[in-house]
Each structure stands twice: as C-alpha cells, then as structure tokens.
Amino acid sequence: MSVSAAQAPPAHQVPPRRKVRLSWGVRRGPSPVLDTVTLVLAAVIVLVALVGPLFAPDVYASHIAEAAHGPSAAHWFGTDDQGRDVAWRIVVGCRDTLLSAVLVVAGYALVGTGVAVVATLGPRWLREVLMRFTDVVLAFPGMIFALAVAAALGSGLDSVMIALVATGWPMTARLLRGVLAETMTLPFVEGARTLGVSRTRLMLRHVLPNSLPVLWVKWAGDIGNTVLVIGALSFIGTGAQPPSTEWGAMVSGAKGFVSTAWWMALFPGLAIAVTTAAFGLLGDLLNVRSDPALRRRANAVGGVRA
Structure with missing residues (x-):
C-alpha cells in the first residue's frame, strides 16, 4: 500500500540528495594518483640527497658580483647575498637535512626499542622505573625540552640531533612496550616458553621482529x-648556523633580505614544506597499506576523496 499524501513529510522537510564532498586532505579511500605522487616525490627527494651533491659546484664560495640576483636561466632560484646559487645550495642541503632527520629517527627508534625490550624482559621493579621515567619525559613539551637540551649542549646541528633523540625516544618506548606486552601473551609465545625457549631468545627471534x-x-x-x-x-639560532646549507639555516640567513631578495627564504622554505608533506603522506600511505582493517575500509568506500 502506498503512503498517503497526509503521511508523507512536507517537501520543505525532505533534505535534498546531493553528493558529499570532503575537504582536501581527509583520506577516505585509495587514491592511486596521490599515492603515486607521494612515492615519486619521496623517491626524488632521496635521489637528490644521494646524487645531487656529487654534481654540485662549490656552494660556499662567494661571488659578490652576482649577489642577490633574482631567479634566471643561469640561476633558477636566484643567488643569495654572497652570490651563491640558491638552487645548488638547496640540493646540497637536501643531503644534510634529510640525513640529519633519518639519523634522529633511527637514534630515538634504537633507544626507545632498547628501553621497551628491557622493560618487557626485566623484573617488575625495573619495568616500573623505566616506564615511570618514560612518562616523566613525555610530560615535558617536546619542543621546549629540545630547546633546553640543545641550549645546554651549544648551538649546532649535532646538538639539535642529540636533543631530538633525547625527546623522541619515550613515545617509541611507550608504544612498543604495549605491543611487546601484547605479543608476549600470544599462543605461539606461550607454546615456545612451554618447550623451554628462553624469554630473551623469544624476544630477539620472534616477538620483536x-x-x-x-x-x-x-x-x-x-x-x-x-x-x-x-x-x-636552526631558524631560531639553536641548530645549524649560516653559511650551512641546512634548509633552516638558509632561511635564517635570509631573514634580513625578505623584502629585497624574497627568493633566498622562499625556496628553502618550500623545500622544507614539500619534504615534510611528502614523508607525512608516505607514512599515511604505509599505514593504509600495512593495516588490514584500514585497507578493507579504504576498499569499501571506493576512493571518495576530499
């Protein structure tokens, strides 16, 4: 039986059917184009960092006659206040900046993993001490803590790297400790322990991998x-200092020329922004591809994009 006109809702109360468009940046499904762009961009950045410096001229030699020249065919990104080619300095700085970031992440990943493993294998009192200390470090604002450590060690890229390792390991330790504790309760681990396999061997050969x-x-x-x-x-003067080719130091060195030679700060800043976005999207891509639940959800929504 059809619904009578009296029972039907008034026309003005029926919401119009329309296509929902999400804001850009909210991923609700697979996007082959964005995934491809992300992979290509990350690969290009790594390739530039590895190969680019091999072909670069001397990026520290001054050429005062060519100082502060704008972008041109000879100098695609212009020259700085010393006449040095900004494009080549960005290429050389890609190695310094990216290598520093990779070493920092590897450093705090190693420290955090070590703390989590010791906390899992050690006695209860040691686990409590390590985890409470981890919580104390996590309670400090990361940037302020890094500034304090870097200031205590003195200005320089090495000091910044040590400071970031000191502030980055607690999150890895906290996350990995939870994963290790859960994995240690799985049936295959309990079965191996019943057969006499030591906890240390189990951790290093099976649980940790x-x-x-x-x-x-x-x-x-x-x-x-x-x-x-x-x-x-580096921009605020705690990290690498000019004339370093580290991108933050390049932007810092161009602070006094923003109104007269805008390209000196713009292009290193864009390099930082593009690299940050590329590896952020790479992490998002790996997260979707490695998590079965997220992958099934992405395939279900069928590529609706923001």
Whole structure:
C-alpha cells in the first residue's frame, strides 16, 4: 500500500540528495594518483640527497658580483647575498637535512626499542622505573625540552640531533612496550616458553621482529616532521648556523633580505614544506597499506576523496 499524501513529510522537510564532498586532505579511500605522487616525490627527494651533491659546484664560495640576483636561466632560484646559487645550495642541503632527520629517527627508534625490550624482559621493579621515567619525559613539551637540551649542549646541528633523540625516544618506548606486552601473551609465545625457549631468545627471534612493523609507519612519517623541527630550531639560532646549507639555516640567513631578495627564504622554505608533506603522506600511505582493517575500509568506500 502506498503512503498517503497526509503521511508523507512536507517537501520543505525532505533534505535534498546531493553528493558529499570532503575537504582536501581527509583520506577516505585509495587514491592511486596521490599515492603515486607521494612515492615519486619521496623517491626524488632521496635521489637528490644521494646524487645531487656529487654534481654540485662549490656552494660556499662567494661571488659578490652576482649577489642577490633574482631567479634566471643561469640561476633558477636566484643567488643569495654572497652570490651563491640558491638552487645548488638547496640540493646540497637536501643531503644534510634529510640525513640529519633519518639519523634522529633511527637514534630515538634504537633507544626507545632498547628501553621497551628491557622493560618487557626485566623484573617488575625495573619495568616500573623505566616506564615511570618514560612518562616523566613525555610530560615535558617536546619542543621546549629540545630547546633546553640543545641550549645546554651549544648551538649546532649535532646538538639539535642529540636533543631530538633525547625527546623522541619515550613515545617509541611507550608504544612498543604495549605491543611487546601484547605479543608476549600470544599462543605461539606461550607454546615456545612451554618447550623451554628462553624469554630473551623469544624476544630477539620472534616477538620483536613481529612487533616492529607496527612502528615502521610512525618512523617513516616522523622523518618529515623531524625535517620541520630541525629547520625550526636552526631558524631560531639553536641548530645549524649560516653559511650551512641546512634548509633552516638558509632561511635564517635570509631573514634580513625578505623584502629585497624574497627568493633566498622562499625556496628553502618550500623545500622544507614539500619534504615534510611528502614523508607525512608516505607514512599515511604505509599505514593504509600495512593495516588490514584500514585497507578493507579504504576498499569499501571506493576512493571518495576530499
């Protein structure tokens, strides 16, 4: 029986049917184009960092006659106040900046993993001490703590890297400790312990290798964020100092020329932004591809994009 006109809702109360368009940046499904762009961009950045400096001229030699020239065919990104080619300095700085970020992430990943493993295998009192200390470090604002450590060690890229390792390991330790504790309760671990396999052998041969993939996604995304933090610390004078080719130091050295030679600060800043976005999206991509639940959800929504 059809619904009578009296029972039907008034026309003005029926919401119009329309296509929902999400804001850009909210991923609700697979996007082959964005995934391809992300992979290509990350690969290009790594390739530039590895190969680019081999072909670069001397990026520290001054050429005062060509100082502060705008972008041209001879100098695609212009020259700085010393006549040095900004494009080549960015290429050389890609190695310094990206390598520093990778070393920082590898450093705090190693420290955090060590703390989590010791806390899992050690006695209860040691686990409590390590985890409470981890919570105390996590309670401090990361940037302020990094500034304090870098200031205590003195200005320089090495000091910034040590400071970021000191502030980055607690999150890895906390996350990995939870994953290890859960993995240690799985049936195959209990079965191996029943057969007499030691806890240390179980941890190193089975539990840890099966737990680390959970954090690979985080570490990949952290590279881009670390590039941004290193650049910020260099910009405020705590990290690398001019005439270093580290991108944050290049932006810092161009602060006095923003109104007269805008390209000196713009292009290193864009390099930081593009690298941060590329590795952030790479972490997001790896997260979707490595998590079966997210992958099934992405395939179900069928590529609706923001």
